[in-house]
Amino acid sequence: MLNTTDIVLLMEEASKRLETYDPIFTDxxxxxxxILRSKGVISxxxxxxxxxxxxxxxxxxxxxxxxxxxxxxxxxxxGELFGRGVSTTLVKFLDNAIEQGLILSQAQNHRxxxxxxxxxxxxxxxxxxxx
Amino acid sequence: xxHTPVFSSFMRMKRTxxxxxxxxxxxxxxxxxxxxxxxxFYDKLRHGADEQC
Numbered sequence: 001m002l003n004t005t006d007i008v009l010l011m012e013e014a015s016k017r018l019e020t021y022d023p024i025f026t027d028x029x030x031x032x033x034x035i036l037r038s039k040g041v042i043s044x045x046x047x048x049x050x051x052x053x054x055x056x057x058x059x060x061x062x063x064x065x066x067x068x069x070x071x072x073x074x075x076x077x078x079g080e081l082f083g084r085g086v087s088t089t090l091v092k093f094l095d096n097a098i099e100q101g102l103i104l105s106q107a108q109n110h111r112x113x114x115x116x117x118x119x120x121x122x123x124x125x126x127x128x129x130x131x
Numbered sequence: 132x133x134h135t136p137v138f139s140s141f142m143r144m145k146r147t148x149x150x151x152x153x154x155x156x157x158x159x160x161x162x163x164x165x166x167x168x169x170x171x172f173y174d175k176l177r178h179g180a181d182e183q184c
Contacts, residue, residue, distance in 0.1 A: 034141060037158050038165040038172065044158035124176050 004072040004115055005064060007094070008084050014059035024129075025062060031125050032058040039100040041093065057093055061103075061118060065126045071103070071116045135164050137174040 017025055033055060036042045042054045064071055071094075075081065078088040094112030097103040102122055107113045118126075141161050145152040165172040 030145065031142065034138070034145070034161070035173075038138065038141075038161045040162050044155050121173050121176065125173070128175050 002070045005069045007071045007073050010060040014063045015056050028062045029059040032061050041096045139174050
């Protein structure tokens with residue numbers, strides 16, 4: 001059974017990992033970023049302002065795959081997420097990714113809360129890159 | 132008849148023409164191609180991947 005990792009902790013670790021300029025990790029992150037863009041989960045508008053944040057989100061998913069881990073969102077409260085230093089758009093991003101089938105939610109309303117796992121498209125591409 | 136590009140076409144463009152790949156126009160083309168082809172857009176998907184995505 002997969003373990004779970006708090007998405008906020010994954011984002012913090014992913015941010016640090018990106019600073020190491022590991023070419024394989026960077027390449028995988030760009031692939032996930034392209035998948036997210038192709039599904040309209042993240043917009044290419046305001047790329048200058050949001051580009052780094054989107055890259056961290058994509059890198060978090062790569063990291064979850066590397067760790068063989070599911071994602072965990074403890075709260076949808078914007079105040080609590082803001083208090084942890086996370087953009088309040090995180091919930092919207094996760095909701096969109098779930099709606100597009102890129103992330104699978106175990107919540108009854110299929111929204112971002114609690115345990116979530118990577119969907120088939122992202123998993124397949126990350127596994128094919130690792131091969 | 133115009134050929135609709137698939138995901139690997141865009142990934143190739145990222146390597147060969149990164150400036151073009153990172154343009155807003157290309158991102159829109161990627162979105163349009165995905166909407167047109169659905170799951171078939173992701174041409175490297177394993178056989179039996181979730182068709183509902």
